[in-house]
Amino acid sequence: MIEQFKAQIRAGQALCIRGAGSKDFYGNPPQGEMLDTRAYSGIVAYEPTELYVTAKCGTPLAEIEAALAAQGQCLAFEPPRFSAESTIGGVVAAGLSGPRRVSAGALRDFVLGVKLLDGAARELNFGGQVMKNVAGYDVSRVIAGSLGTLGLITEVSLKVLPKPVADATLRFEMAQAAALDKLNRWAGQPLPMVASAWEAGVLTIRLAGARAAVEAAQQKVGVGGTADAGFWDTLRDQTTDFFNTETLWRLSVPSTAPEFKLPGEQLIEWGGALRWLKSDAPPETIRAAASAVGGSATLYRAPAELKAQVGAFAPLPPPLMALHKNLKAAFDPQGLFNPGRLYKDF
Amino acid sequence: MTTRTHSHERDQDFSDVDRAALLEALAAVLPAASLLADHEDLKPYECDGLSAYRRVPLAVALPEDEAQVVDVLKACHRLGVPVVARGAGTGLSGGALPNEHGVVLSLAKMKRIVALDPYARTAVVQPGVRNLAISEAAAPHGLYYAPDPSSQIACTIGGNIAENSGGVHCLKYGLTVHNVLRVRAVTIAGEIVEFGNHALDAPGYDLLALMIGSEGLLAVVTEVTVKLVPKPEVARVIMASFDAVTKAGTAVADIIAAGIIPAGLEMMDKQATAAVEPFVKAGYDLNAAAILLAESDGTPEEVEEEIAAMRGVLERSGASEIRVSNDDAERLRFWAGRKAAFPAVGSISPDYYCMDGTIPRKRLAEMLTAINDMETKYGLRCVNVFHAGDGNLHPLILYDANVPGELERTETFGAEILELTVKLGGAITGEHGVGYEKINSMCVQFASDELAAFHRVKAAFDPQGLLNPDKAIPTLHRCAEFGRMHVHQGQLAHPELERF
Ligand SMILES: Cc1cc2nc3c(=O)[nH]c(=O)nc-3n(C[C@H](O)[C@H](O)[C@H](O)COP(=O)(O)OP(=O)(O)OC[C@H]3O[C@@H](n4cnc5c(N)ncnc54)[C@H](O)[C@@H]3O)c2cc1C
Numbered sequence: 049m050i051e052q053f054k055a056q057i058r059a060g061q062a063l064c065i066r067g068a069g070s071k072d073f074y075g076n077p078p079q080g081e082m083l084d085t086r087a088y089s090g091i092v093a094y095e096p097t098e099l100y101v102t103a104k105c106g107t108p109l110a111e112i113e114a115a116l117a118a119q120g121q122c123l124a125f126e127p128p129r130f131s132a133e134s135t136i137g138g139v140v141a142a143g144l145s146g147p148r149r150v151s152a153g154a155l156r157d158f159v160l161g162v163k164l165l166d167g168a169a170r171e172l173n174f175g176g177q178v179m180k181n182v183a184g185y186d187v188s189r190v191i192a193g194s195l196g197t198l199g200l201i202t203e204v205s206l207k208v209l210p211k212p213v214a215d216a217t218l219r220f221e222m223a224q225a226a227a228l229d230k231l232n233r234w235a236g237q238p239l240p241m242v243a244s245a246w247e248a249g250v251l252t253i254r255l256a257g258a259r260a261a262v263e264a265a266q267q268k269v270g271v272g273g274t275a276d277a278g279f280w281d282t283l284r285d286q287t288t289d290f291f292n293t294e295t296l297w298r299l300s301v302p303s304t305a306p307e308f309k310l311p312g313e314q315l316i317e318w319g320g321a322l323r324w325l326k327s328d329a330p331p332e333t334i335r336a337a338a339s340a341v342g343g344s345a346t347l348y349r350a351p352a353e354l355k356a357q358v359g360a361f362a363p364l365p366p367p368l369m370a371l372h373k374n375l376k377a378a379f380d381p382q383g384l385f386n387p388g389r390l391y392k393d394f
Numbered sequence: 395m396t397t398r399t400h401s402h403e404r405d406q407d408f409s410d411v412d413r414a415a416l417l418e419a420l421a422a423v424l425p426a427a428s429l430l431a432d433h434e435d436l437k438p439y440e441c442d443g444l445s446a447y448r449r450v451p452l453a454v455a456l457p458e459d460e461a462q463v464v465d466v467l468k469a470c471h472r473l474g475v476p477v478v479a480r481g482a483g484t485g486l487s488g489g490a491l492p493n494e495h496g497v498v499l500s501l502a503k504m505k506r507i508v509a510l511d512p513y514a515r516t517a518v519v520q521p522g523v524r525n526l527a528i529s530e531a532a533a534p535h536g537l538y539y540a541p542d543p544s545s546q547i548a549c550t551i552g553g554n555i556a557e558n559s560g561g562v563h564c565l566k567y568g569l570t571v572h573n574v575l576r577v578r579a580v581t582i583a584g585e586i587v588e589f590g591n592h593a594l595d596a597p598g599y600d601l602l603a604l605m606i607g608s609e610g611l612l613a614v615v616t617e618v619t620v621k622l623v624p625k626p627e628v629a630r631v632i633m634a635s636f637d638a639v640t641k642a643g644t645a646v647a648d649i650i651a652a653g654i655i656p657a658g659l660e661m662m663d664k665q666a667t668a669a670v671e672p673f674v675k676a677g678y679d680l681n682a683a684a685i686l687l688a689e690s691d692g693t694p695e696e697v698e699e700e701i702a703a704m705r706g707v708l709e710r711s712g713a714s715e716i717r718v719s720n721d722d723a724e725r726l727r728f729w730a731g732r733k734a735a736f737p738a739v740g741s742i743s744p745d746y747y748c749m750d751g752t753i754p755r756k757r758l759a760e761m762l763t764a765i766n767d768m769e770t771k772y773g774l775r776c777v778n779v780f781h782a783g784d785g786n787l788h789p790l791i792l793y794d795a796n797v798p799g800e801l802e803r804t805e806t807f808g809a810e811i812l813e814l815t816v817k818l819g820g821a822i823t824g825e826h827g828v829g830y831e832k833i834n835s836m837c838v839q840f841a842s843d844e845l846a847a848f849h850r851v852k853a854a855f856d857p858q859g860l861l862n863p864d865k866a867i868p869t870l871h872r873c874a875e876f877g878r879m880h881v882h883q884g885q886l887a888h889p890e891l892e893r894f
């Protein structure tokens with residue numbers, strides 16, 4: 049299979065690296081000849097007491113999560129499951145994390161190593177399976193979220209963690225500003241608050257960890273309604289009603305950023321640091337609002353014309369863009385992999 | 395000197411640097427007190443924490459602010475002068491070892507905490523701020539900066555970024571890379587770049603992750619935003635004795651298998667406890683073949699639950715003695731020996747050489763047995779302290795630099811340990827970096843395609859190779875040279891290269 053991938057790379061045509069295609073919507077529209085990764089599949093190694101799993105790029109996320117669950121472990125960054133066929137290669141390339149990201153860390157924090165085919169079809173192996181490794185540049189974490197523009201990920205090693213023992217989901221009626229304030233205050237205290245969501249005047253929080261800690265925390269945060277933990281799965285997989293929309297903005301901002309006075313509906317996660325926005329405000333207005341508070345706005349879902357117009361991702365300052373181009377050239381000088389998917393410049 | 399594995403041959407030649415022109419250019423952009431050029435002033439900068447390697451630079455620049463950093467870098471860039479950034483100089487891999495034809499750029503004067511926002515739980519600090527100073531400043535707000543290298547009273551956040559430093563609590567709280575939101579840095583061309591921001595992610599490639607652990611080769615860090623986290627209400631530590639190292643190793647795996655991620659999980663072998671006990675009087679069990687320190691932190695309820703669970707696991711894993719700290723004073727005493735292990739060893743041996751490989755935890759016993767054999771082979775003693783939770787070993791090889799041949803034997807001993815870490819599926823460095831010291835061992839860990847890729851990454855930031863040359867990433871020629879002596883997994887490393 050690797051030989052087949054190499055041959056496809058050596059053909060020298062622009063390639064669209066794709067697993068199940070569940071994230072075709074993300075980033076700028078895919079271009080190039082299809083390189084399907086799904087046939088290169090399977091868990092290569094999983095050692096629960098070493099806290100890592102290694103899998104080939106085409107392995108379905110569902111298969112990995114099932115194997116982990118059988119040992120009481122999980123991918124704590126909770127990548128969204130857009131389809132049952134979503135592959136681990138696509139998960140890592142997209143770099144998206146779910147509700148627990150705010151406490152557990154992002155996908156990139158769990159990447160231990162990657163194997164990669166670069167633009168010259170060379171097999172490169174960065175990082176490994178151990179938790180601590182500072183030999184050489186940390187290329188594996190750069191690959192996470194690079195949307196396949198630096199190379200074809202053939203194998204990944206991820207850190208895994210035990211599932212929390214106890215869980216509680218609590219609900220409070222609260223206006224946005226008050227919810228943001230509460231979330232930031234709670235986050236400054238030693239509480240096992242692992243996820244949060246605010247939408248339409250309702251704040252939902254998830255407490256998880258040791259049983260005693262969850263019970264004690266419930267006392268501290270005050271009386272709220274309880275809700276089904278299944279809510280977090282629907283949030284993680286973005287299947288709640290809120291996500292059923294053609295155009296969706298994702299604003300990554302400091303958690304303390306005040307309520308955005310932008311038209312449209314908002315869903316707030318990550319203790320205030322992630323603001324989903326359904327709005328028909330002009331893209332420049334939305335981008336300006338996010339950068340004014342030191343964050344950025346991604347045009348997450350949108351019709352192709354709009355994405356083509358404003359780009360999926362916020363523009364980079366020139367010195368940073370220059371480094372991006374240099375780095376792209378370091379791995380893929382001919383610009384074969386997923387051209388334009390991240391920025392139209394490369 | 396023929397046994398010396400460490401080739402002192404240079405990859406890049408800067409011998410044509412014009413000292414007078416350099417000093418003139420630096421004097422034009424720095425206040426007089428920020429430029430050192432006299433031999434006796436330069437002497438203190440000749441080495442970092444790895445004092446076996448020393449070189450005196452042409453000059454030391456001590457900029458007071460970012461604008462001066464920019465000017466110094468632009469001057470060096472223009473004149474083709476190599477630059478080695480330096481924090482506190484506590485590094486253990488010769489990362490801050492000067493180039494004798496170059497400038498040491500010390501960030502020591504940039505030590506201001508620019509802003510601390512308890513509500514947002516962030517601190518913005520200059521690169522020369524000491525690791526512990528951040529936690530001290532955050533303490534009144536019930537917050538702290540989680541990564542806690544044992545050198546934290548001295549080492550700087552700039553150095554921590556460069557090395558991706560860890561501490562005894564990084565099993566649960568992560569390394570530097572997991573606790574930094576933003577790095578502002580200056581490239582060798584004098585351009586200011588920001589990686590990351592005050593949000594949880596930033597658009598584009600994760601260059602923040604690339605900067606962290608880049609050993610001063612990509613850019614000079616001038617400002618950092620770190621995450622602060624709430625201080626756990628309580629912490630308690632279990633000290634468990636084992637009559638065999640293998641049992642202690644198994645116990646570590648058993649704790650993880652039980653679904654527990656302790657706040658810290660450290661091991662010391664008998665030689666280590668014997669070395670530190672007279673120094674710190676921690677009350678270590680000197681009869682044990684190994685002791686484990688397992689810490690739990692969180693709410694009082696959580697800690698009680700976790701300590702009970704860990705005690706159960708440790709008993710089942712065959713611990714011969716278990717003690718639990720009853721108060722914070724006792725907890726700190728249990729830790730004191732671990733935290734003071736390096737200085738304690740320094741007091742029992744004229745010199746010591748600290749290694750830093752990582753291995754899969756399950757290979758621990760194998761590794762320690764092999765090290766034991768190497769002690770006989772090289773006629774040198776080795777003391778083992780170990781971040782057991784994440785498989786990071788710190789064998790400390792004891793030697794005396796004044797005995798001819800001992801340093802060379804020590805280096806070969808160290809290189810053999812590193813080679814074994816790679817063979818066991820690990821890495822040659824977990825937190826101290828490659829620096830100058832382990833550059834040859836990189837040839838064992840990586841194939842030439844990866845090394846070439848690293849050089850291209852470097853060139854993306856610093857095409858002339860002026861930032862910290864001859865460090866971290868070996869040239870393919872160096873590896874070919876090194877490969878003559880070392881055969882890796884039955885294969886000749888870098889067979890595609892000509893031998894000379
Ligand atoms: C007793 C002792 C205990 C230690 N314990 C630990 C431990 O528990 N965990 C651990 O991880 N390490 C430990 N270390 C190693 C060392 O303290 C760390 O590597 C530390 O991060 C180095 O910081 P420093 O400020 O001293 O950096 P320096 O030694 O001055 O420099 C280290 C590297 O960083 C680069 N650098 C410094 N500042 C900058 C900057 N502003 N921009 C770009 N590059 C820069 C230098 O060029 C060099 O390559 C220990 C060292 C000692 C002596």
